[in-house]
Each structure stands twice: as structure tokens, then as C-alpha cells.
Amino acid sequence: HGSNSLQPLETTISDMERFKDSSNLELHCPNCSQQFVFGGVIASNFYQMCYNGLQCKKCEHIFTPIQLSCQLESIIRAHISLYYAGWLVCDDMTCGNVTRQISVFGKRCLNEGCTGVMRYRYSDKQLYNQLLYFESLFDCAKNKKQELKAVYYEGDKDYPKEKLSESSVMVLTEQNRELFEINRAVIEKYLSNCGRRYVDMGGIFDFMTN
Amino acid sequence: DPSKYKFRIMRQNLVESSEVLNEQIEIFTKLVQAHLKLTDSDFGDPTIQSQNVIYAVGRIVPDSPSAEGFLNEQSLSLETSRLNGIGRRIRLKLDNISDTSLFVGQIVALKGSNANGEAFLVEDILDMPYPDAPVSTEEDINLYKNSLKGESAKIVVTAGPYFPDNSLDISYLSDFVERVNNESKPHIVIMYGPFIDVTNSMIMEGRIPTFPHLKVQPRTLDELFTRLVLPILKNINPKIQVILIPSTRDVSSNHSSYPQDSFDRKGLQLPKNFKCFTNPSTFQLNETFFGCSNADIFKDMKEILKGGDISMRNRFDRIAEHMLQQRRFYPVFPGSLRSITVPAKNENSKKIHKHISGVDLEVSYLGLTEFVGNFAPDVIMVPSDMSPFARVVKNVVFINPGKFVKARGARGTHAQISICCPNLEDRKLTKLENDEVLYLHNVWKRSRVDIVGN
Numbered sequence: 001h002g003s004n005s006l007q008p009l010e011t012t013i014s015d016m017e018r019f020k021d022s023s024n025l026e027l028h029c030p031n032c033s034q035q036f037v038f039g040g041v042i043a044s045n046f047y048q049m050c051y052n053g054l055q056c057k058k059c060e061h062i063f064t065p066i067q068l069s070c071q072l073e074s075i076i077r078a079h080i081s082l083y084y085a086g087w088l089v090c091d092d093m094t095c096g097n098v099t100r101q102i103s104v105f106g107k108r109c110l111n112e113g114c115t116g117v118m119r120y121r122y123s124d125k126q127l128y129n130q131l132l133y134f135e136s137l138f139d140c141a142k143n144k145k146q147e148l149k150a151v152y153y154e155g156d157k158d159y160p161k162e163k164l165s166e167s168s169v170m171v172l173t174e175q176n177r178e179l180f181e182i183n184r185a186v187i188e189k190y191l192s193n194c195g196r197r198y199v200d201m202g203g204i205f206d207f208m209t210n
Numbered sequence: 211d212p213s214k215y216k217f218r219i220m221r222q223n224l225v226e227s228s229e230v231l232n233e234q235i236e237i238f239t240k241l242v243q244a245h246l247k248l249t250d251s252d253f254g255d256p257t258i259q260s261q262n263v264i265y266a267v268g269r270i271v272p273d274s275p276s277a278e279g280f281l282n283e284q285s286l287s288l289e290t291s292r293l294n295g296i297g298r299r300i301r302l303k304l305d306n307i308s309d310t311s312l313f314v315g316q317i318v319a320l321k322g323s324n325a326n327g328e329a330f331l332v333e334d335i336l337d338m339p340y341p342d343a344p345v346s347t348e349e350d351i352n353l354y355k356n357s358l359k360g361e362s363a364k365i366v367v368t369a370g371p372y373f374p375d376n377s378l379d380i381s382y383l384s385d386f387v388e389r390v391n392n393e394s395k396p397h398i399v400i401m402y403g404p405f406i407d408v409t410n411s412m413i414m415e416g417r418i419p420t421f422p423h424l425k426v427q428p429r430t431l432d433e434l435f436t437r438l439v440l441p442i443l444k445n446i447n448p449k450i451q452v453i454l455i456p457s458t459r460d461v462s463s464n465h466s467s468y469p470q471d472s473f474d475r476k477g478l479q480l481p482k483n484f485k486c487f488t489n490p491s492t493f494q495l496n497e498t499f500f501g502c503s504n505a506d507i508f509k510d511m512k513e514i515l516k517g518g519d520i521s522m523r524n525r526f527d528r529i530a531e532h533m534l535q536q537r538r539f540y541p542v543f544p545g546s547l548r549s550i551t552v553p554a555k556n557e558n559s560k561k562i563h564k565h566i567s568g569v570d571l572e573v574s575y576l577g578l579t580e581f582v583g584n585f586a587p588d589v590i591m592v593p594s595d596m597s598p599f600a601r602v603v604k605n606v607v608f609i610n611p612g613k614f615v616k617a618r619g620a621r622g623t624h625a626q627i628s629i630c631c632p633n634l635e636d637r638k639l640t641k642l643e644n645d646e647v648l649y650l651h652n653v654w655k656r657s658r659v660d661i662v663g664n
Binding site: 078104110128 | 217218219220221222224225226227228229231232235271272275276289290291292296297299408409413414415416417418420427428429430431432433434458459461464465466467544547565566567568570571572573
């Protein structure tokens with residue numbers, strides 16, 4: 001726990017705050033190769049959720065379920081692999097050492113004379129939050145309540161031209177429930193083997209067994 | 211012990227990682243000391259100035275933590291253990307060394323001196339002792355002989371990917387299964403992943419076609435395995451034992467770091483003649499010990515070579531010797547990365563490197579990648595992107611079966627191994643007489659490996 005112990009209970013943090021450093025889910029259209037950011041059932045200039053799935057606005061191709069879920073899974077795996085690349089950073093702002101070398105004293109900075117502390121640049125908390133962010137995109141309740149992290153802000157070049165009414169969001173989410181559940185199961189496959197999800201629980205309930 | 215691989219991933223701890231890296235140096239210090247019959251006082255701290263010639267054991271590292279790209283003999287340092295040099299690193303001067311091959315992550319034993327405090331002048335790089343070969347008792351040998359009925363053991367080895375990068379054509383795999391059942395008829399088939407590779411470009415870009423021959427279309431990659439690959443694997447004659455070893459790029463495993471837990475046989479609905487092993491794993495078939503690892507050391511090891519004699523030698527032989535001396539299947543540290551260059555989103559920044567994959571080392575569990583029991587397997591099989599080969603190095607048979615299918619769809623290769631039945635009468639086994647009579651397996655003298663086109 002250490003440095004985490006003074007932070008608010010994570011369930012009380014809003015998704016906006018929790019996922020502020022999470023990367024977007026970037027998809028390719030399998031038909032026209034357009035790349036776009038998927039942000040759930042939201043207005044976008046690039047895609048729309050229609051009653052039978054995810055549709056590319058450029059070529060009107062409707063993704064088959066696997067054309068979406070396979071990209072989600074390969075992106076999750078790229079994140080896990082980047083995490084295992086094991087990049088470290090030094091916390092001393094004047095040093096800025098970024099390396100994959102690990103000293104036999106793990107936290108020691110390898111730059112001569114530097115007293116900074118090394119840490120993983122892609123932390124396990126960040127990776128866990130990244131998976132939770134992807135999960136939120138396919139969470140029907142969050143989609144309906146429109147609680148998802150925004151992917152476009154007013155003034156952005158790609159800020160959607162049209163809006164999506166609240167009732168459309170409700171209907172489209174419900175119509176795509178099965179598709180969303182498929183993708184949630186893909187994310188759950190990795191969350192179920194994620195050490196961070198379990199270790200903290202052990203820590204919390206330690207006092208009961210001791 | 212396969213249960214040790216059942217750890218949850220995505221929870222790296224820097225202190226634990228560094229303890230393992232420290233331990234590697236300390237284990238080799240003891241090994242070298244026993245092997246060369248040195249005393250504690252022969253060892254010194256190479257990072258501090260002294261006129262004395264000392265022995266030092268440490269890890270080869272770049273002389274700068276930000277070093278990138280290729281290193282050379284002038285840009286290397288030695289990292290000491292916590293105990294021997296409080297983990298300090300010292301630049302190496304290799305002017306007096308005429309022939310050597312070094313790599314980052316290698317544990318070396320050096321003889322030399324640090325005269326000015328700036329660098330350690332190496333006089334000699336000591337050979338790390340090779341691990342012992344496994345042995346069997348007379349009783350066991352006779353048991354294996356009887357179970358084989360005098361026949362040779364036949365093993366077929368394949369390594370993924372099993373699809374090209376531009377199609378999901380499974381016909382090569384079904385042709386192969388046909389041949390295994392009707393022509394080669396081996397006792398054992400060892401298949402390495404990836405079966406469905408997360409870095410396949412069709413998967414990364416979502417270009418999965420519909421499958422007209424399937425009634426129910428797969429909705430996920432896991433279903434792609436069960437609907438497309440599994441039916442073909444199930445066609446393998448149930449009398450043939452099949453061993454599956456995963457890759458960290460396998461969709462069908464949610465444990466994507468190395469060392470890697472085995473596939474879940476029941477979860478993947480694999481039949482009873484299938485066995486799922488960890489990556490890496492060591493196992494025994496009759497008398498023969500097989501060491502199997504699915505991390506491409508033959509591609510990833512970038513040696514720093516000095517001298518003409520060593521450069522003239524076969525690169526795979528040098529890497530095989532390094533693996534044996536280091537006593538682990540993937541001795542390079544940090545492990546490899548694979549990225550692609552993509553155009554930047556805004557015009558004024560340069561191209562960006564996008565991370566795709568890597569060897570994905572779980573550093574705190576690297577102990578599981580060491581040779582089991584400290585002996586060298588009789589046969590070591592590490593699939594590689596490099597050209598397929600079978601070579602005998604220090605009496606160990608090293609095999610790279612090659613990829614099953616090449617990226618653009620050309621047919622790849624697999625390996626066929628045949629090992630003569632062990633026989634105490636034919637004098638091919640070496641008798642060792644200590645307290646107990648034991649025999650070296652000499653698999654390298656009794657086996658034949660063919661690299662076969664698919």
C-alpha cells in the first residue's frame with residue numbers, strides 16, 4: 001500500500017478522474033481502414049452504434065462482433081506487453097533517467113550521484129485502470145447514464161457535429177447489450193488474472209485472519 | 211513444478227525483480243568459486259581502486275542506463291552484487307582480451323584489476339562451467355527399452371504461427387494432421403504457440419472474414435480457436451500424445467508473460483491425448499530430457515564480439531553455449547521489444563514508435579526459467595524466427611523447428627526427431643561408476659533430426 005494509503009477509496013473516484021491517464025480505444029474499420037476512437041454509445045463523426053452493431057460512418061460497414069472484439073483483445077495485449085517492457089523512470093525531475101536497466105537495488109537510480117527513486121513508468125495501477133476504462137466503454141449502465149469519460153471536447157477538430165439524444169443512447173445501448181457483454185467478457189478474461197485486483201483485497205482483510 | 215507458474219500477472223514489484231537479478235550474480239559467484247576452487251579472499255570488489263589482481267563475478271550491462279541500439283566492447287560495464295560491490299557498476303576495459311562474445315544480461319566471471327578507480331582492466335574472462343548431463347540407472351534404461359520394444363522414439367515438433375499474416379487459411383494445419391496420422395505416425399507431437407497470434411495484422415486491424423463453412427460465426431478470438439483450430443487438432447489420432455506449449459502472443463492464454471502458465475486443457479476443450487505444458491518446461495520422455503522454451507533467444511541475443519576466431523564460428527552455436535553456461539533459457543536482460551513506426555497524429559511531431567510485443571519477462575519469476583535441477587536437458591527446443599536448424603552443441607541437441615507458416619503464406623517447416631531405443635548392449639550409453647552405476651543418455655549420438663517442409 002504505502003503511497004496509496006492516503007488516497008481516497010477508489011470506488012469514490014469518478015471515472016473521469018480515475019481514467020484521466022487511460023489511453024483511448026482506437027479501432028480500425030476492417031473495410032475502409034479508417035481509424036477512429038471508440039468511446040461507447042456517444043456521438044462521433046466516425047462511427048455510430050446502430051441497432052445491429054458498430055457502424056463505420058465513412059463506408060457504412062457494420063462490424064461483425066469478432067471484428068470489434070479481436071481489436072479490443074489485441075489492444076489489451078499490447079498494453080500488457082508494454083507494461084512488461086518494464087520501462088523505469090527516476091522521480092528526480094533534474095535527472096529524468098528513463099531506462100529498462102534495473103539495478104540490483106531496484107529503486108536506486110543508475111545515474112551517477114542521483115538520489116532519485118526509480119519506479120515503473122507504466123504502473124500496475126495504471127494498467128488495471130486501463131482495463132477498467134475499456135470495461136466502462138462496454139458497460140450498459142454507464143453508457144445509459146452517460147457517465148463515460150469524454151473522448152471529444154468542444155473545440156476539438158473532431159468534435160461531433162451532431163448530438164445523440166438521451167433516448168437514442170438508451171435504446172441503442174439496450175439493442176447492443178449482447179455485443180457489449182461479449183466485449184466485457186474479453187476484458188474480464190484479463191482482469192481475472194490481474195494481480196492487482198486480488199492483492200489489495202488480501203491487504204484489506206488481513207486483520208480478520210490475523 | 212507447474213503449480214509455481216500459476217501466479218497472477220500484471221503485478222510487478224521492482225524490489226522483488228531486483229532481488230532476483232542480485233541472486234543470479236550470487237548463485238554464479240558460488241558456482242565459479244567451487245568450480246575454480248577459489249577462496250573468498252580471491253574475490254574482490256572490482257568497482258574500487260586497488261593494485262591487486264582479483265576475481266569478480268557480475269552482470270554485463272551497458273555503461274550508460276540510457277544506452278540504446280548496438281553496443282560495442284568500449285561501452286560495457288560490469289554490475290556487482292549487493293554483497294560484493296554494493297550493486298555498483300564499473301566500466302570494463304577489454305583491450306587485453308583477444309577473443310570473446312558478451313551480451314547484456316550475461317553473468318560473467320572476470321580476472322583483472324582496477325588500477326585507477328575508473329575502469330576494470332580485464333585480463334581473463336573465465337569459462338563458466340557447463341551443467342552436467344542427466345543420467346539414468348540400469349533398471350530405468352531397461353524399462354524404457356521394454357516400453358519402446360526396441361523401436362526408435364519418434365517425435366514431431368511444430369511452432370506457430372499456424373496462419374499466415376494475410377489469411378486465416380487453416381489448410382496447412384489440416385494437411386499436416388493428415389500426414390501425422392497417415393505417414394509420419396510419431397509417438398509424440400510437440401506443438402508450440404502461437405496458435406492464434408494477437409499480433410497477426412488481420413487481428414490487430416479487425417480484418418477477420420466470415421467463415422462460410424461455419425454455421426455459427428465466432429464472436430471472439432477464443433471462439434475462433436474453438437471453432438476453427440480445435441476441430442483440426444481433434445483429428446490427430448488419439449493414440450498420438452500431443453504436447454502444447456504456449457507463446458506469450460497466444461490469444462488462448464490469459465497469462466501473457468514469460469515464464470508462462472500452461473494452457474487450460476479443459477477450458478480449451480482439448481481431448482485427453484493432449485497435455486498442456488508451461489513455457490518454459492522440462493520433461494522426460496523415456497530416458498530423454500527435453501527442455502522447451504518459447505522465447506526467441508536465437509533472434510534476441512545481440513552479442514558483442516571481439517576477435518576473429520569467435521566471429522568465424524556459427525552464431526547459433528555461440529548462443530547455445532551461452533544458454534548452457536548461463537543455465538537458463540532466456541539469459542538476455544532486459545528482454546527484447548518489438549515496435550512499429552507509425553505516423554504521428556499532429557504534423558509537427560516526428561514518427562512515433564508503437565509498442566507491439568516483446569518477450570515480456572516477469573522478472574521476479576525468472577527463477578522458473580533456469581535449468582531444472584541444474585542439469586542440461588538432452589534436447590533443447592527453442593522455436594525462432596531465424597532459419598530452422600538442428601545442431602549438437604556440447605553434446606546437447608538444439609532444435610529450431612522453424613515457423614509452421616511464413617508471414618506471407620509460404621509453407622514453413624517442422625522438425626522430426628528419431629531417437630534410437632536405449633540399449634545397454636550397444637555401447638552407445640556411457641557408463642559412469644561412482645557409488646551407483648549410472649548411464650549418460652548420449653542422445654546426441656543416438657538421434658537424428660530432420661527439418662521437413664510442411
